[in-house]
Amino acid sequence: xxxxxxxxxxxxxxxxxxxxxxxxxxxxxxxxxxxxxxxxxxxxxxxxxxxxxxxxxxxxxxxxxxxxxxxxxxxxxxxxxxxxxxxxxxxxxxxxxxxxxxxxxxxxxxxxxxxxxxxxxxxxxxxxxxxxxxxxxxxxxxxxxxxxxxxxxxxxxxxxxxxxxxxxxxxxxxxxxxxxxxxxxxxxxxxxxxxxxxxxxxxxxxxxxxxxxxxxxxxxxxxxxxxxxxxxxxxxxxxxxxxxxxxxxxxxxxxxxxxxxxxxxxxxxxxxxxxxxxxxxxxxxxxxxxxxxxxxxxxxxxxxxxxxxxxxxxxxxxxxxxxxxxxxxxxxxxxxxxxxxxxxxxxxxxxxxxxxxxxxxxxxxxxxxxxxxxxxxxxxxxxxxxxxxxxxxxxxxxxxxxxxxxxxxxxxxxxxxxxxxxxxxxxxxxxxxxxxxxxxxxxxxxxxxxxxxxxxxxxxxxxxxxxxxxxxxxxxxxxxxxxxxxxxxxxxxxxxxxxxxxx
Amino acid sequence: xxxxxxxxxxxxxxxxxxxxxxxxxxxxxxxxxxxxxxxxxxxxxxxxxxxxxxxxxxxxxxxxxxxxxxxxxxxxxxxxxxxxxxxxxxxxxxxxxxxxxxxxxxxxxxxxxxxxxxxxxxxxxxxxxxxxxxxxxxxxxxxxxxxxxxxxxxxxxxxxxxxxxxxxxxxxxxxxxxxxxxxxxxxxxxxxxxxxxxxxxxxxxxxxxxxxxxxxxxxxxxxxxxxxxxxxxxxxxxxxxxxxxxxxxxxxxxxxxxxxxxxxxxxxxxxxxxxxxxxxxxxxxxxxxxxxxxxxxxxxxxxxxxxxxx
Numbered sequence: 105x106x107x108x109x110x111x112x113x114x115x116x117x118x119x120x121x122x123x124x125x126x127x128x129x130x131x132x133x134x135x136x137x138x139x140x141x142x143x144x145x146x147x148x149x150x151x152x153x154x155x156x157x158x159x160x161x162x163x164x165x166x167x168x169x170x171x172x173x174x175x176x177x178x179x180x181x182x183x184x185x186x187x188x189x190x191x192x193x194x195x196x197x198x199x200x201x202x203x204x205x206x207x208x209x210x211x212x213x214x215x216x217x218x219x220x221x222x223x224x225x226x227x228x229x230x231x232x233x234x235x236x237x238x239x240x241x242x243x244x245x246x247x248x249x250x251x252x253x254x255x256x257x258x259x260x261x262x263x264x265x266x267x268x269x270x271x272x273x274x275x276x277x278x279x280x281x282x283x284x285x286x287x288x289x290x291x292x293x294x295x296x297x298x299x300x301x302x303x304x305x306x307x308x309x310x311x312x313x314x315x316x317x318x319x320x321x322x323x324x325x326x327x328x329x330x331x332x333x334x335x336x337x338x339x340x341x342x343x344x345x346x347x348x349x350x351x352x353x354x355x356x357x358x359x360x361x362x363x364x365x366x367x368x369x370x371x372x373x374x375x376x377x378x379x380x381x382x383x384x385x386x387x388x389x390x391x392x393x394x395x396x397x398x399x400x401x402x403x404x405x406x407x408x409x410x411x412x413x414x415x416x417x418x419x420x421x422x423x424x425x426x427x428x429x430x431x432x433x434x435x436x437x438x439x440x441x442x443x444x445x446x447x448x449x450x451x452x453x454x455x456x457x458x459x460x461x462x463x464x465x466x467x468x469x470x471x472x473x474x475x476x477x478x479x480x481x482x483x484x485x486x487x488x489x490x491x492x493x494x495x496x497x498x499x500x501x502x503x504x505x506x507x508x509x510x511x512x513x514x515x516x517x518x519x520x521x522x523x524x525x526x527x528x529x530x531x532x533x534x535x536x537x538x539x540x541x542x543x544x545x546x547x548x549x550x551x552x553x554x555x556x557x558x559x560x561x562x563x564x565x566x567x568x569x570x571x572x573x574x575x576x577x578x579x580x581x582x583x584x585x586x587x588x589x590x591x592x593x594x595x596x597x598x599x600x601x602x603x604x605x606x607x
Numbered sequence: 608x609x610x611x612x613x614x615x616x617x618x619x620x621x622x623x624x625x626x627x628x629x630x631x632x633x634x635x636x637x638x639x640x641x642x643x644x645x646x647x648x649x650x651x652x653x654x655x656x657x658x659x660x661x662x663x664x665x666x667x668x669x670x671x672x673x674x675x676x677x678x679x680x681x682x683x684x685x686x687x688x689x690x691x692x693x694x695x696x697x698x699x700x701x702x703x704x705x706x707x708x709x710x711x712x713x714x715x716x717x718x719x720x721x722x723x724x725x726x727x728x729x730x731x732x733x734x735x736x737x738x739x740x741x742x743x744x745x746x747x748x749x750x751x752x753x754x755x756x757x758x759x760x761x762x763x764x765x766x767x768x769x770x771x772x773x774x775x776x777x778x779x780x781x782x783x784x785x786x787x788x789x790x791x792x793x794x795x796x797x798x799x800x801x802x803x804x805x806x807x808x809x810x811x812x813x814x815x816x817x818x819x820x821x822x823x824x825x826x827x828x829x830x831x832x833x834x835x836x837x838x839x840x841x842x843x844x845x846x847x848x849x850x851x852x853x854x855x856x857x858x859x860x861x862x863x864x865x866x867x868x869x870x871x872x873x874x875x876x877x878x879x880x881x882x883x884x885x886x887x888x889x890x891x892x893x894x895x896x897x898x899x900x901x902x903x904x905x906x907x908x909x910x911x912x913x914x915x916x917x
Contacts, residue, residue: 406804432806440804449798451864460794460805463787470786514805 209262351566359384389568450500505536616858659823667863677843709821797864
């Protein structure tokens, strides 16, 4: 019997009255990829924090390579070769990529002096090792979320960890980038690195994990060989009940065209010559790689990066959309990709967040009508099944899925005609994900037209009535529901069009 | 209970103020008969300026030119009074002057995209130099009696000052809670990009708050000017620090999005009482700044400490 790399013995941890971990046992072998799954709040993050030393367990022990770690701390964990990659990149936004890597990684520079060239070279070596094409002299806040995630991965690998924790590393990555990450993981496995892999995308676990441990309500439910379980069984173990794993059906009859673009171009973000139409009650999926122009198209339609050429027609009329205010007045709603950064105002209450886009309609003159505000907020909490203590709770205290519901509620309150949803289920647990899917379908039955951006191909295929695939800022092709397959989408997304396309 | 949790900082400042009064009641009871009311009268203009600053800091901006704006407004009010203009005209001129200076700051921040601390650092110097150039350091002397205390007796005038300050504060508090424009200030301050996506124009909100700040400074200058027979050429020097300190002590988050009018009132009351209190406690006046700093630290740190242990 091989000695495990890491062992947790009946680890317990409570926060106030909430028991986050109730005696968890866990074992990780060297060179093993051990998946950790469970709904939000099941205790995964707490377990990770205990391993990385960010939290101290109330009781129980942590053993690394046969030695018990007492008084674990982030510094100690790092020196023992434990590294972690989180869902939200924790980088220094105003520093360059190279500086970030130099700060986080034991850098090969001399004592006291900064060798800039060596720093840059070191950074670009690390980045190219994971196949990321990122200029190390760029500042992090100029990078998009998935690019930041790749930098985060580079930082973790730079420290040559013995134990690597990957907490939802693929949440913001496109499928191609996920495949590259998997190649890196297989490579690390060869080098006997033990990895704990946390993901809500259960499909990808089968391809990468050796074993899987399921957590539920702070308890370790079971540990299986990955080959012995399938998606349905995992979901049943996670939620302790059967949930709807199929995507909701019941397509609305597509009505008249509500949104149409003709040669839509935005010089500021690289969207070129986009011709699309969206019908009432239809879900138009928007696929493509990261940086292919999907989110950029959404930003142009919503007036954040206004168009420099072409037309946008809403209900057949040509409209000028130069700011979000214009877009909202045309009945367009936009749920942004980076929920925390743009979607909700975390310090403000559920009620205030829900009504933020419809302040005028919940007030008499300029005075806010609190009764109406409460009733609107309560209606949406009930309708969307948002789990919150009260409508006065600050949104920042809710779980990811529930924050997303509040963000969606805000836009539903504005009674939109067109809803643009950018990665609506990113970082949301399985149960809430199914609820959001059902909700999106329900919206179309009410006649709302949905433009759905998703990096998750099963979601895109399961939800969309048609799928437009974007590639280097243009629409590479449109697939009808029946014709769309993962292969065809990827084929369109990967075909190199940039060289052949005339400007 | 929920008041205690949500307004911990405000309550801890009020408690510190009451503690100070308690110490005075034991050691120097004459403070109450001779001085307490006076500290409130002197605080009235500071409260009004602090109302504007609260809104500005809530919107995640700052204005350090208010001392200079205060000087310009005071001098203008003095000159207008000396020229024999009627009280309503004097008031309008002063408030409009404040609004214009606020608009300059607002334009620098929202149109030219100069960070507010840099923009108002510039205008702080410019506004004050304008006065120096125009007045060459000369005070505006011999203000007519009709202007002092707005033409009322001193005791009636003192009550007017207090009432104006309190009514303005209450209106501002209601504005924050009940008026849509008030709520947008909080939304912009806590997350400008989310507010923008919700159809709010952060630039317009910030510009308006700067203008409002200017108007409040104009009102503060009036409330101060009517107390004296002349306007000092150095009026308002250091006002910005006093006001910002009071607002921050009152629980306004310098990172925007959080702050209450009640907290600001408590902050001003506490900070303006310390100086006179020291005199009555027979402490050396040179300790004032040190003790003021210590009390700020206690009020602010107790809040941070209770937050950590909670």
